Amino acid sequence: MQAPPLTLPAGAVRQARAQGSIRHLPVNLFASVMGLSGLALAWRLAHGSLGAPALIGEVIGALALGVFVLLALGYGVKAARHPEAVRAEFAHPVSGNFFGTIAISILLLSAVIAPYGAAAARTVWTAGLLLTLGLGLVVVSRLLRGGTDDAHMVPAWIIPGVASLDIPVTGGQMPMAWAGEVNLLAAGVGTVLALVLLTLIVKRLAQHAPLAPLMTPSLMILVAPFAVGFLAYTNLVGEVDRFAALLFYFALFMFVVLAPRVFRRSVPFSPGWWAISFPMAALANAALKYAQSRPTWPLWAIATLLLAGLSVALAVLAVRTVRIALDGRLLAG
Template identity: 70%
Template sequence: MQNQALNPSSPVISSVAAVAPRAQASVRNLPVNLFASVMGFSGLALAWRLAHEGLGAPAIVGEAIGAFALGVFVLIAAGYLTKLVRHPQAVHAEFHHPVAGNFFGTIAISILLLSAVIAPYSAPLAHLAWTIGLLATFALSFAGLSRLLKGQVDASLAVPAWIIPGVATLDIPVTGAHMPMAWAAEANLAASAIGVVLALVLFTMIIGRLVHRDPLAPAMEPSLMILVAPFAVGFLAYTNIVGEIDRFASLLFYFGLFMFAVVAPKVFRRGASFAPSWWAIGFPMAALANAALKYAESHPSEPLWAIAIVLLAALNVALAVLTVKTVRIALNGKLFA
């Protein structure tokens, strides 16, 4: 029997095609998942800050990448706002799509991460950005879960992108553990509660779909890296809340590392064609690199520092390659086609 996930008429492929119909190059085809690039660059900037503290890496590297992440966000946000104004029906269809709609969480996560990037330069602006990101994250998580609970959702659509809203709520305490507002501590706890339960439930559903149903279509295979995020981000959120790296934090870190070892060979394979969906690998890798650097600093040993350095180096290479390829398709018009 023909593999349904590889068949253009399958529910996943046909429904995605409905969101992005074939047409001439137009801003209406700008994918919301491109905001994942901002997540990757912001995570890389924060990782270099940790490398500066733990390894003595040049501070300018992380700050320069952070400025670049902010510039990329402004550029993509301007493009997507143009899409919203000119083609609101396309944005509406994308938001209500059972797969693509989850990527609106990348906007909220980008804002949360950028609040941490700009915090050393402007505390008030960082507080404002974090608050906006928090409200957007809660709203998107509520909308996402409400949509699933309507029922009659095709089980084949339970793909790794579903877990983005849960990861988004976990990013609230990752970036807001030191927010001075009186209500921030309770908001961080609420976000952690929502994120942990959502991530675990959806992770179980996604693993069940991957085990019992047809494999993901090749174009969706990079999203497998998202399965690393709940544990790497969970590690960062948990350690920020409790203020230490205890045994439970160690369990989260090591399982995140294990998941990366499992999915990496499935993602980084020869012959894989590039698409904007590849940016899905950036933030999970960045979260794991940040977790590894933080863990190695708390439990210093040569193997742990080696793991952290290798992950940071791999993240740099991956984002550099994705940047070059994205600029190339932007210049030849394929990004908007």
């Protein structure tokens, strides 16, 4: 009897190559750095206000930095080997917005590393703001070009606007003479962009078919403009006033509305689930900061619950992401 051939069928070879290709590394994985950085900053706030161990925030911050380096190297390899795939991802009306997660990650990491090196933090923040403002120009240019399909107006469109708001969130204490004006510029751009895009997105969600199941977690992004807006506004004015309170409470309201729609067993896991991480992190940071300004037990309870929920959610996401990375599904075509 003749031995079977040792070569795989052509279809199997193509499938194996697709599963292992860096070409399929999704840019939206940078949302994991946003979430981890936000979690690190939240635990730092909890250390100062609730007496949480300082080590927790610093370890998570180091993890966020390590994940960013790993993803940056991976996406750099993708750009070098498959530049057409990166161009297609950037030009896509939905996935292109997730390039804003790279800019936000850089801005947040500047705050993470600030206690360890002021000069490094200034350099990283400056790089992040230039990238963020550049992406803002691209988004507005695409929007004014016209012809955008309503089906493409999804929550991810808010990311570049929220990115601009993260400039004053992370740069409120930057000592450069020009930083104050840049923070005001970014706050103006981010506020108007977020409001305009939010209006278009809510219109699409109300009048058209629901989002596809894999995009359901991105609904949580609708919390971000208000939670990040709270953090940016309080950094700019230097206090938590009544307008800041309105932003915080509406962010909390949106979270309560959206959580039952997002956290459902019927929603399959994918890297897109990391879209929940930064909005929840921003809300947890806002809740801790608001509770510090109005120290009552209900507000501390809300802040503690949000921090605990965020920590559990990111731990689950990290474990499940590592699992699909190890079995090859993360880079599958």
